[in-house]
Amino acid sequence: MLRIVNRVLIGLVGLVLVVAGGSVLAVGLGVDPPSWWPHDGTHDVLLSDAERTRWRDADWWWPTVIAVLAVLVLLALWWLTAVLRRHRLAEVLVDTGDGEGALLRGSALEGVLTTEAARSNGIERAHARLTGRRSAPEARIRLLLQPHVNPGDALNTLTTQALAHAEDSAGLAALPAEVRLRGAGHRAERVR
Template sequence: MNGVLRGVNRILLALVGLILLVAGGSVLAVGLGASPPSWWVYGSRHDVLLTHAQRTRWRADGWWWPVVVAVLAVLVLLALWWLAAVLRRRHLAEVSVDTGDGEEALLRGGALEEVFAEQTSRLDGVARARVRLRGRRTAPASRLRLLLEPHVDPGTTLQDIATGPLAHARDSAGLTALPTDVRIRAVKHRAERVS
């Protein structure tokens, strides 16, 4: 999904850039005195994009303003979706693993995240663990989100993670270090009436 979004983003950016370049270049060329072809929207340097008659043509029709507002709303929503997709932090797709013979292999980031989270979830008192890899594929970092049972000491759990799942993930990927940001929350149980 990440690769598809990246491809769509590049295509959209290229199209928008090309349209803006052609439109801006044509306005600049005509403004500097170049003579455009007869089918072009600008005929001379004193031309406007839309004439007064074209701008006010459908203003009196009842469908005009709802259509304008709907089109603009869709464009704003698409632009916000696009911005959110671009700004959203993505997880690392691949981790580079040194094979020891001068070559490198690529480990799927999702597989490393899955194993790291699964091993962390097996620790005593960990209700749920989520892992996201970030950074570069040659120097990854991870973000670990833990949901702990109320009876667990967070310090002990962190020590168990550092010597267990984190060390295993680091060693299996052949990394010298795997910086990890850990966020901890406690499970909240409902109070029960005791008879």
Template sequence: MSTVTGAVNRVLIGVVGLVLSATGVAVLAAGAGLGVPSWWPWNGPEDVLLSRSERKRWQGEDWWWPLVITVLTVVVLLALCWLIAQLRRSRLPGILVDSGDGDGATLRGRALESVLAGEAEHVAGVSRAQVVLHGRRTVPTLRVRLLLEPYASPGEVLDRVSAGAFRNARESVGLSVFPAEVRLRAVTYHAQRVT
């Protein structure tokens, strides 16, 4: 997921959350008989969401219920599409590699991730590595998480991984640049009681 899409999602979720929270608090306040603004549609605990006249207002119209059902169906489908988009991984399935003969070849993304993680784990000071390929097939990017041993120097480990695994990957797929976002975290060991 791009940073723009992530920012839009966070803003949208925040706005929807604030509106729903404010509405819920106002409905609870009206139901409890607390003061609510004069423009608020529900003013007290005896008030209802839709009065009898409002419920019967469109009853005789043939277009009313199909319209209500259609609008609600569209809202539910849009919400489901948005949810599926959030759950879908943005992992790149493969990279387009120029084979030099005019045809291209596709390198599986999982294979490259596995090789890169293996190479990074062989660097002294790296306890575990996790690599995920993102971006487009012709312009891939890497997201790397390295779990460092307590004795490891983050700068030295990053230099070794960049000069080894990242350079090998860049050269093997024929890219001039292979951007990578690397996150480093140290292993934490908890003391254990010895009896």
């Protein structure tokens, strides 16, 4: 959801900046602007002296400007932290069966998934990452397959071994996974 909001906001801000900047540039280059456009000549400034000093004597002007700018800065900082925030799962809630729960570090489960997937036959390299919520984790796994491996067999082995063991050990009902497979290139070998 946050990714969609991020893209829409970036698109809207970009569109507004391109339209405003392009129209100011067009007027500056001598294109006749429409009648509603506030700047009508190539030597017209964006803010005249009258526009800049219009609200100087009003007591409410500067506190309002500062409050609006502060809200904009806070929104920009929130947006920045939301974009830069780690999307990894820090911990997984393990059902212990006694009504209580235990917390398992996400990095530990990622390490086990990576190690077990890398040990599978035909896997040259593996990397696992957990996302989602701590009560409903999801895995993202990247596998680099050796040249001779059937991708279907590698995926089946991963599902029946590494993912099944992770589900069982963490007491999860399911561990949905997105698996990305990539084949390793053939290396030239000398035949004797």
